[in-house]
Amino acid sequence: MKKILLYFLFAGFIWSGCNTWIGKQYVNTVSRYNRIYHAQKIIRETDEDIRKAYKDDFNQLLPVFNLGSESSLKANGGEMDKVLKKTSKVIEKHPKSKWADDAWFLMGQSYFYRGDFFAAIENFEYVSSKYKETDIAYRANLWTLYSYILMEKESESLAIITKLKNEKSFPEKYKKGLFLSAAEIAIKQKKTSIALENINKAIPLLKDRGQKIRTHFIAGQLYQILDSFDQASFHFNRVIKYTPPYDFNFNAQINLASALVQSEGKSYKRAQSVLQRMLKDDKNIEYYGRIYYELGKVDEMANQPLAALKHYKTAAAQKQSNSILKTNVYNSIGELYFEQEDFINSELYYDSANGTLSENHPNFDKLANLREDQVNLLTNLVTLQRNDSLLMLANNPKRLEEIIEEQLRR
Numbered sequence: 001m002k003k004i005l006l007y008f009l010f011a012g013f014i015w016s017g018c019n020t021w022i023g024k025q026y027v028n029t030v031s032r033y034n035r036i037y038h039a040q041k042i043i044r045e046t047d048e049d050i051r052k053a054y055k056d057d058f059n060q061l062l063p064v065f066n067l068g069s070e071s072s073l074k075a076n077g078g079e080m081d082k083v084l085k086k087t088s089k090v091i092e093k094h095p096k097s098k099w100a101d102d103a104w105f106l107m108g109q110s111y112f113y114r115g116d117f118f119a120a121i122e123n124f125e126y127v128s129s130k131y132k133e134t135d136i137a138y139r140a141n142l143w144t145l146y147s148y149i150l151m152e153k154e155s156e157s158l159a160i161i162t163k164l165k166n167e168k169s170f171p172e173k174y175k176k177g178l179f180l181s182a183a184e185i186a187i188k189q190k191k192t193s194i195a196l197e198n199i200n201k202a203i204p205l206l207k208d209r210g211q212k213i214r215t216h217f218i219a220g221q222l223y224q225i226l227d228s229f230d231q232a233s234f235h236f237n238r239v240i241k242y243t244p245p246y247d248f249n250f251n252a253q254i255n256l257a258s259a260l261v262q263s264e265g266k267s268y269k270r271a272q273s274v275l276q277r278m279l280k281d282d283k284n285i286e287y288y289g290r291i292y293y294e295l296g297k298v299d300e301m302a303n304q305p306l307a308a309l310k311h312y313k314t315a316a317a318q319k320q321s322n323s324i325l326k327t328n329v330y331n332s333i334g335e336l337y338f339e340q341e342d343f344i345n346s347e348l349y350y351d352s353a354n355g356t357l358s359e360n361h362p363n364f365d366k367l368a369n370l371r372e373d374q375v376n377l378l379t380n381l382v383t384l385q386r387n388d389s390l391l392m393l394a395n396n397p398k399r400l401e402e403i404i405e406e407q408l409r410r
Contacts, residue, residue, distance in 0.1 A: 073115030
């Protein structure tokens, strides 16, 4: 009976109007747990799914934000409709509840995750103007920035970054997002030093393991671009120590080996040890071509051209090798033969490199232009080499007879 009386008493307070303290608490509770909580859950799960589905191209400098593109995000429309429905009800039915600002913010995120960045920005700017100098207003500013970055609006992004960096009241907990955003813009503008400056500021603030792995890997790549190979080795080692997903672990080890042979210590043996150990791991069978190619590069840097040639040819023979790797391998073999003045074989492998060169190669324009110059040069060199051989044979009839007999025996 007591429970029943309490129930009716509670219901009476609610029906008496939402302006009572109990009524307000009821509205806040319903808004929070029936709608806001589930909307946040959908957003969180969608974000995780997007990041898991994103395929990184390790032949390129990785983007800081692995969220895909405007077109790829449109696939999330169905789930984001659920978020819009839940948040709209909070705003319509309980506009004065303490969760109204969260509802507006989540609505902005729902537009963001469906690739409708203009609508997302409109919502985020509404939140930042209506709830000025609050925690959620600063979050909205940051998500406005993320939206402009994915829209590739660099000038708008930089304006927001400058504004937020100059705000003394900007919360410390959101500065990692600000630094990572600044790094992403700098990467797009090929301003490597500025990108590294912001990456290094962000790293101590990171708590998520996945974000640490990605950011350290990018730091390693940026240091490689600047030829700071000791620093690059440090960051690739950090990636490996976090026991990352397979693709990050594999590429971190490959890049570590490359950095080791170019560092001040020139650790050829250590680099070879890393790569040989990778060959013994059955999980890497699919990527033997890449490992043998890296071994060839190490041999070449260690001034061991014959060993390099052997590893390059082994890499070329791997069926799993993709077109980018094939192009790189054939070019490397062609260059080695060219240095040995074996212009006939050099031309053959350069032709093979040209045949596998695709537009998605990171150095497509450079290699395509280089190939045009190589054709003319090698045609002349091969002609000269053949003429020299013919002249030599003309002046050495005995050697000519030996060659003819060898051909007849075959």
